[in-house]
Amino acid sequence: MFRKSSHALMHSGGLFRTPRPLCRALQEALTKAQSVWNLDFGGTPTVDELTFHQRKYPSTPMFHVLDLDGRVVNPKQEPEVPKETLIKMMEAMLRQQSIDLILMEAQRQGRISFYMTSMGEEASAVGTAAALDMRDELFLQYREAAALTYRGYTVKDMVAQCMGTIENELKGRQMPIHYGSRALNVHMISSPVATQIPHAAGTGYVCRLENERETDPNKKRICAAFVGEGSASQGDFHAGVNMAATMKSNTLFLIRNNGYAISTPSSSQYAGDGIFARGIGYGIPCARVDGNDILAVFQTVRKARELIRTTNQPVLVEALVYRSSHHSSSDDSTWYRSREEVEVFSNLFLPVARFEKYLERKSLWTPEQSRSLTQKVRQETLAELHRQEKLPKWPVSSMHDDVYKEMTPEMHQAQKELEEHYERNKKEYNM
């Protein structure tokens, strides 16, 4: 919806009437005082004509590189990406798509308890991961499994976590899709939304201090937090981004704006110019990008990372995407949006197909490779499901582990009591 703009209301800068000489003393006094407010008026601290400022429509356009057919619109903006990275991005998206298809079906069959797919949002996650360094710390929300896949998280790892088997190094304590990997520098996902945003500000501050001491440029790293547009309504979003700004954290905030927070459309989530405009309010660099265009995401994030490192500021990037799937296996999205809407928008954007056409045009990829990889990963995922269904869960003795680094005497006692209880009633627990 494009709303007709009112020019008067949009008057947010530009020329003002030259202040009369009589006001010079006032101008000088306010200019002297401006540092008290951490402001810089550029020499003109006052106006004599009252103006209310609003910044809503027209909305800030998003950066893009590829059109819907995968053609580069502006050759000057085509990023230079190594071939192996382009192929790796394509493979990561297809792998995630294939894994999602199988595991969502597995949930429907009752083989796992819960699942969330990344359908339609693979490009924003993979494009971001590809533009970052492997040592950069990632804080995910929950719909960025493709970023983990890009970093090397395996089908085995995912199935083990979704099933909570003995092979899940995270010990099967969290619901499915709550992945994490110390080895891959991806922090453990947790369900409370937005809590990871202030964490990313704090970790980004650590990155800044350590980067300032580090002499080897290749060892410098940043922190990146992935955030849905619904999560951005949480108080932690304000707290985290604001504090990252004042502390000059080396943090990227990547907003996946997919239009919905479960059933809540963005019209009930915010009234401003998306999430992008809020970053402006915190005084940090912001960009808006076509989240279905992986090259645009890649280029934006790469430039954002550079900006973070060179100016010691956090950066906010809003990637506009569409949630093609239900929110989760517990949701039926036809209750609040029409099938027609989903079909139209899903088929219109098709981030994976768009990139595939681009690669084909460069002779880096063929449809056969897509079919082959898809089939291979589906089979791999099915095989992993079958194999891990036979594996045991973590032992009863592990239930009290990791609450603290060391067990307290009372926890030792509780653990012992539980194990004795289990031994006495083993048959009825049927584990």
Next chain:
Amino acid sequence: MLRRIGTTHVVSPLSSFFSSVASARRLQMTAVSASQAREHADAPEAVEMNFLQAINSALDLALSRDEKTVVFGEDVAFGGVFRCTLNLSKKYGSQRVFDSPLSEQGLVGFAIGMASAGWKPIAEVQFADYIFPAFDQIVNEAAKMRFRSGGHFHCGGLVIRSPSSAVGHGGLYHSQSVEGFFNHCAGIKIVMPSTPSDAKGLLLQCVEEEDPCIFFEPKRLYRSMVEPVDPGYYTIPLGKGKILCEGRDVTIVTYGAQVGVAMKAAERAAQEGISVELIDLRSLKPWDREMVTQSVRKTGRVIVTHEAPKTSGIGSEIVSCITQDCFLSLEAPPMRVCCLDTPHPLNERLYLPNELKVCEAIKYITGY
């Protein structure tokens, strides 16, 4: 709405009363062996410190021995509203001792992020009454981070310190004792000392812990409680209580500023021939269940007293454990002397579990 007290130190009409608590404590300590009663206070170079100076000394030492330790919070840079961080910003720099924006969920979440990257943030929440905006970050994140990741991620370096408890005129939002809310949360540790020496050693232990710790500082003791403190580095282990005076007839279990109140009540009881054993828990989670059990088995009676409200206060947990551990020894029902189950009023004389209330409890339980 006034959120923060404008002046950093308001002279309390009760300050002379609590100063006498400090001197009474010093006298009473002679009843127990010196090494037990005054860990590290009899060092050759012991220095007179009040509570806030002991905190400052602990923070100074923590910052000096580890470059990855930082101290921050609202108004921390200039020395803090209770002066606990005085001179630290000048000494260690603004990157390691700094102000945060006014947001408790922000500063605690930020600290969790620093700790998860291997640093040791000592975050200050200006009054315990304002820790609740960070409750989700503490309970859902800090406490569960190690567990939910099977030990692969943690924020063990996190320390949250906060002024706590009544100060005479703090009303509803500058007087709360909130430790009971967190006691129900697996994954964090809780400490509330009652003396400068203990405060310093326990705070340094919290910094060394590899689990998130919340350190509550009874603010009416900041200036009123003075004693010799070892200026060097030392720690006091968590989970260990302290017997302040030995007795035969009744055990009193308490912690924080309430220790002073219980001490005075014990003195009055002694004048009437009742022998009180007084235990300062110091560490609330984990707590010294064994010490309490042994004491109650000896005396046969127990009073648990704390400033937090009675219903669901930490005293409930302690009494339940005592009943289980000491059932055959109990000669009277365990008693709790706590604040009333109301919000903390401005006029708190009848609200607080004062010396008179504790004395009445002692008489009641020994005459049961």
